[in-house]
Amino acid sequence: MELSAIFAFLGNLGGPEIFLIVLFVLIFFGAKKIPELARGLGKGIKEFKDATREVQNEIEDSVKDEPKKAIK
Incomplete structure (x- = not known):
């Protein structure tokens, strides 16, 4: 998957939304x-x-x- 496809998939997600997703993944799965x-x-x-x-x-x-x- 190309990087542009990933950004197109993310759409209108901004910095705070991406931060919350990463934080959730870290908490849920662990480092x-x-x-x-x-x-x-x-x-x-x-x-x-x-x-x-x-x-x-x-x-x-x-x-x-x-x-x-x-x-x-």
């Missing part, structure tokens, strides 16, 4: 748990990107192979 959550989120995003890239490559390969099959 030790946040890096673990971020690591898990990063791994999930990486796996999702890899899967979408794999599907895209399969589609592109099938499109490239299609004209060869039509010629034969």
Whole structure:
């Protein structure tokens, strides 16, 4: 997810709102748990990107192979 998409998602949130959200996350999860959550989120995003890239490559390969099959 790009940084601009994150800011577009946040919309009209200002400094105080963001501060309250961060404070709530710190209180709810604790400072030790946040890096673990971020690591898990990063791994999930990486796996999702890899899967979408794999599907895209399969589609592109099938499109490239299609004209060869039509010629034969």
